[in-house]
Amino acid sequence: MILIRRNKFNILWVVGLSFLLPACNSSTREGINEGQFSTYWYQGKAEINVFDLQQSRYGEVRPGTAVMIFVTEDFSKSKQVKLDNPEKKRSDAQKVLKLNMTREFMTGVYPYNTMLSVFTPVYDDVRSPKLTASVTEWCGQAFTQMNYKNGNYRTSEFSYFESEGDTDSKIGASAEDELFNLIRLNPDLIPMGNQKLIPSLIFQRFAHIPLKAEQATISKKELGSNQAEIEVVYNEIGRKFSIQYQQFFPFEVLSFTETWTKSNGQQEITTATRSSMQMLDYWNKNESIYEPLRKDLGL
Numbered sequence: 001m002i003l004i005r006r007n008k009f010n011i012l013w014v015v016g017l018s019f020l021l022p023a024c025n026s027s028t029r030e031g032i033n034e035g036q037f038s039t040y041w042y043q044g045k046a047e048i049n050v051f052d053l054q055q056s057r058y059g060e061v062r063p064g065t066a067v068m069i070f071v072t073e074d075f076s077k078s079k080q081v082k083l084d085n086p087e088k089k090r091s092d093a094q095k096v097l098k099l100n101m102t103r104e105f106m107t108g109v110y111p112y113n114t115m116l117s118v119f120t121p122v123y124d125d126v127r128s129p130k131l132t133a134s135v136t137e138w139c140g141q142a143f144t145q146m147n148y149k150n151g152n153y154r155t156s157e158f159s160y161f162e163s164e165g166d167t168d169s170k171i172g173a174s175a176e177d178e179l180f181n182l183i184r185l186n187p188d189l190i191p192m193g194n195q196k197l198i199p200s201l202i203f204q205r206f207a208h209i210p211l212k213a214e215q216a217t218i219s220k221k222e223l224g225s226n227q228a229e230i231e232v233v234y235n236e237i238g239r240k241f242s243i244q245y246q247q248f249f250p251f252e253v254l255s256f257t258e259t260w261t262k263s264n265g266q267q268e269i270t271t272a273t274r275s276s277m278q279m280l281d282y283w284n285k286n287e288s289i290y291e292p293l294r295k296d297l298g299l
Contacts (some may be wrong), residue, residue, distance in 0.1 A: 064105025133201035173213035
């Protein structure tokens with residue numbers, strides 16, 4: 001007997017235990033408990049996390065809101081996009097954990113809106129095949145896309161600034177933005193020590209620095225109360241980034257902090273602290289009668 005459950009983001013096929021076991025054995029990532037993972041992440045819902053944001057911009061700290069949406073979906077290995085009909089292209093399908101993260105805040109009279117998307121394989125021990133980031137405000141738009149192919153990220157940058165767009169390049173390093181998803185899969189997947197990393201795509205746009213690999217040091221420490229922290233330090237560009245999370249599955253992200261020390265010694269510190277979380281099939285709740293759910297989330 002075949003059970004098929006469909007929705008916009010997840011397609012789960014189950015053909016008894018004999019089908020599940022090969023899928024489990026095909027995993028090349030260590031430390032992922034298939035039973036735990038599938039029960040939580042394959043229930044046909046997304047995890048929506050709302051954060052109180054204190055965003056540093058133009059020398060001031062701006063209150064705002066950040067939202068992290070984690071969800072699994074079937075991803076095309078060849079096209080590096082979400083598959084519309086994965087049941088017809090099983091050989092091309094790759095299960096990924098997707099993060100969509102938004103930030104909204106005001107700078108004086110005009111608003112800022114950012115979005116980051118990261119697609120990280122659940123079972124294949126490879127770099128995230130695709131990352132995108134956008135920044136929109138009244139002055140214009142900027143967009144970055146990175147696709148992993150043949151051992152490098154092929155990057156395309158578009159910007160309303162003459163000096164920053166439009167450009168293409170290749171970068172042979174892992175992405176800092178991938179750390180959120182690796183924590184959710186299993187924090188032990190993150191390598192410690194000196195690493196070459198591509199700094200946060202949103203930070204790169206805000207700081208107006210070249211998009212390239214930077215030398216970084218990654219460390220982990222326990223905070224007590226079943227919480228831990230991953231910290232990334234880039235000495236050359238003056239960036240420090242830390243993520244605080246629960247040490248037990250599903251390794252929920254509780255907060256993050258960004259510190260940028262500029263060449264003149266001035267520091268800009270951005271913090272985000274989680275205020276609410278819900279599992280929700282939000283794509284099925286796009287009618288006006290569901291708008292009160294935003295209040296439940298604190299939005």
